[in-house]
Amino acid sequence: xxxxxxxxxxxxxxxxxxxxxxxxxxxxxxxxxxxxxxxxxxxxxxxxxxxxxxxxxxxxxxxxxxx
Numbered sequence: 622x623x624x625x626x627x628x629x630x631x632x633x634x635x636x637x638x639x640x641x642x643x644x645x646x647x648x649x650x651x652x653x654x655x656x657x658x659x660x661x662x663x664x665x666x667x668x669x670x671x672x673x674x675x676x677x678x679x680x681x682x683x684x685x686x687x688x
Contacts, residue, residue: 627650629637634646643649 641649
């Protein structure tokens with residue numbers, strides 16, 4: 622996997638280290654980003670994605686019959 626370098630303000634790096642419980646800023650940022658991505662994937666799994674919205678759009682716009 623390719624690696625990149627990111628420059629952060631030292632206060633932000635320290636806060637991320639404290640939140641993640643990591644000893645190095647690089648490990649802390651990696652843990653935070655991985656957690657953020659995992660949460661996004663869990664949310665997509667529960668709520669669906671943009672393709673699901675298009676699939677259900679026709680059902681919502683059709684009037685209900687028989688009432």
